[in-house]
Structures are given as C-alpha cells and as structure tokens.
Amino acid sequence: ILNVEQSPQSLHVQEGDSTNFTCSFPSSNFYALHWYRWETAKSPEALFVMTLNGDEKKKGRISATLNTKEGYSYLYIKGSQPEDSATYLCAFRIRTGGFKTIFGAGTRLFVKA
C-alpha cells in the first residue's frame, strides 16, 4: 500500500517564527512531488513541483527540498506571517503504466499575530 505521511498534523507558531514540515513517501516508482497550500474557504493552490533528487525550490519566504533516495521532502517557512495560516498538502506522483497521485493528510499551520 502506497502511503504518504505528513508531520506534524498541526502546528501553532507565533508571527516571525520559522517553521518546517515533513512529507515522507515511498522511494520506489517516484515521478514527482507536489506541495499545495490550502487556505480556508479557498481552493488548494500549487506551491512547488519537484522531480529530481536534491531539488530545492523557493518562492518568497517558502522553500522546499527533495530527497528521493530516502523518500522525504521538507517545506520551510521563514518568518511566518498570519497569512501563511493554511493546510499544506504534499502529493506524491508515481508512474506505473499510468500516473497516480497520492496525497498526504496535510499539515495545518496556525500563525498567531
């Protein structure tokens, strides 16, 4: 059974704190790793897609790294702001014949002003 684990389940931080979450996935049949941000009452939106071992992506204060050999990705937020409060979803994409995307349960981030 293919499983994607995200930790922690939820996180409460103060404005200005830096934080990071983990996404763990099976290392076989890897094709791509996606991070999405899902704010309350909005649509989930893509943050990053990473395909190569060692990939690092950055968008403003948010960055992500990928290790396909050991099966994990980290998402970092530097200097958290209240507007970063959201659920961060990790999605692991494999190719076995066709494509399949498996989502983790998400990390719910609360940033207090």
Added chain:
Amino acid sequence: DVKVTQSSRYLVKRTGEKVFLECVQDMDHENMFWYRQDPGLGLRLIYFSYDVKMKEKGDIPEGYSVSREKKERFSLILESASTNQTSMYLCASSATGELFFGEGSRLTVL
C-alpha cells in the same frame, strides 16, 4: 484568471436522495478529477476522466458515478446519498500533472 468552478459550496441532503455535484473548468484541460477530503485523511480519488465520455475509477468509487459529456464539465453523482458520504468534495483539472482545484463542495447527508 484560470478557474475551476464547483456549483455548490454547501449542500444538505437527506439519506436516499440523488445528489449532483457539478464542476466546470475554463483551461481546456483533458484531465478532470473528483476527490473527497475527510479529517485526518489525505485527499482520496473517487473518479477521474482523461477525455470526454471517458471515465476511470479511482480509489473509492463505490456509491458514486460520474458524467463527462463536455470537455469543460465533470459531474459527480451520488445515486442514493448515505450518511457516510458526508464530506468535502474537491474537483480538479490538469494538463501536465499540476492540479487546479475548485473551492470544494461541503456535503452533509442527514
């Protein structure tokens, strides 16, 4: 601004009712998906479609059916709603792998 639009944000239905959830995308994407999201679980794929009139079962198709008569529209149908179908339903479309989502439809079945 690209968009995936779901017809209803909130619905309350009774057990046994037929429920239609509609989804429209304006990006000319071939692929469309229906997911459900429940607390503590990742998004689970119900059905997907890679072309008009084509459909494939996802991981949890039981109790659901779908319709794709036009490229831009993908409908999820609950033939006879049950309480265990109370959930958040997300529609998505894709061309290259990145998913574009609607805002979700929260369905409560009483």
